[in-house]
Amino acid sequence: MTRNKLYSLLLIACFAGFSYLFYQTHAVQNDTVRVCIIKNVTGYPCPSCGTTRAVLLLMKGKITESLLVNPFGILVATIMTVLPIWIFADIVLQKETFYIRYKKTEALLRTPRLAPFLVLLVVLNWIWNLYKHL
Structure with missing residues (x-):
């Protein structure tokens, strides 16, 4: 993925996330409306x-x-806060620091030894969500 495409996609995702947070802070709370397809x-x-x-x-x-x-x-909050600032700094300073870090992180996440640990974290979080649900 090119730098510009990655930056565009991530900025759009952050904008969508902030828009949804804004909507949630100003919407009338209604417990019957759920966004999660799995839970629905x-x-x-x-x-x-x-x-x-x-x-x-x-x-x-x-x-x-x-x-x-x-x-x-x-x-999620950390990513949504840091990411736009870092990307805009790269754009203004005409650098690729985020893109370089992204590529290194992507390579790290593809290592076979790290995957089971990350999957375990997701499963533990899911167990936590199921425990609270019961």
């Missing part, structure tokens, strides 16, 4: 269920509550 079909939460609520709690400074809702929220 099966009735059980997916590993990422609660991430939006976790990010919203972080925005209010409620770190412990955010972690209890879904630990992925901190990861």
Whole structure:
């Protein structure tokens, strides 16, 4: 993937995420509307269920509550905060620091020894979501 295509896709994803967070902070809370397809079909939460609520709690400074809702929220909030700043800095300074780091991280994530650990983290988070659901 080219640098410009990657930067465009990630900035669009961050914009969509911020737009959804803005909508969630200003929408009337309705528990019957769920975005998660897995939860809508099966009735059980997916590993990422609660991430939006976790990010919203972080925005209010409620770190412990955010972690209890879904630990992925901190990861998502960090990425959504750092990523646009880093990409815009690269664009303004005409650098490729994020793109280079992305390529190195992508290579690291493809290593066979790391994959089981990452899968385990997702499974543990899913177990946590299922435990809270019961």
